[in-house]
Amino acid sequence: GENVEQHPSTLSVQEGDSAVIKCTYSDSASNYFPWYKQELGKGPQLIIDIRSNVGEKKDQRIAVTLNKTAKHFSLHITETQPEDSAVYFCAASSSQGSQGNLIFGKGTKLSVKP
C-alpha cells in the first residue's frame, strides 16, 4: 500500500523567511496530494492541493510542487508570518483501489519567530 514520508518533523524560521516541507510517496497510482494545516487543539484544514496532471500550483504565499517521476511533492510558504505557526500534514491518495482514502505523513511542526 501507499506510504508517505514527510520531512522535516520540526522547522523553525524567522518571520519573513521562506519555509519548505517535503514529502515522498511510494504508490505510483497516487494522483491527489493535499496539504493540511492543523492549529493546536483543532482539526486539520486544507490549505492547498495538487493533482497529478499539474506540476505546480500557487495560492498567494503558498505553493506546492509535484515531481511524479521522483514521487515527491513539496509545500513552499513565502514571507512567513507568526500565524503560519502550526503543524502541516501532507497526504496522498489514489482514485484506484481504496476509494480515495488519504494516507498522511507524520507532520511538520512549523514555528515562525517574530
Place this chain on the structure above:
Amino acid sequence: DGGITQSPKYLFRKEGQNVTLSCEQNLNHDAMYWYRQDPGQGLRLIYYSQIVNDFQKGDIAEGYSVSREKKESFPLTVTSAQKNPTAFYLCASKVWGGVNEQFFGPGTRLTVL
C-alpha cells in the same frame, strides 16, 4: 453554516468502559471517516463509510466499532478492548467517489483515567 461537528470536545473514561464519540455533518457528503492522532504521528484511519448502512475497517480498527444509520451521522465507539485509547480523534467527510477534499471536524480528546 455547513460543517462537521464532533462532541464532546473533551472526554474522560475509566478503564474498562466503552465510550461513544459523536460526529455529525450537514454537508450532504456520502463518505465519512474516523482517524486517530497521537503526538508525533500522522492521522491513522480507524473506520470509514461510503454509504449508509455500510462501513469498512481502516488500518487500526481493533478495539473500535462504528455505525452508519443516517447519512449525517457516524458515531465511533471506543470499546474496553482498545488497549491504548487515550488520543485525539478526528472525524472527516467528503463527496463519495474519486479523490477530493476531506473536511475535518474539530476533534475529540479522549483521556482514559
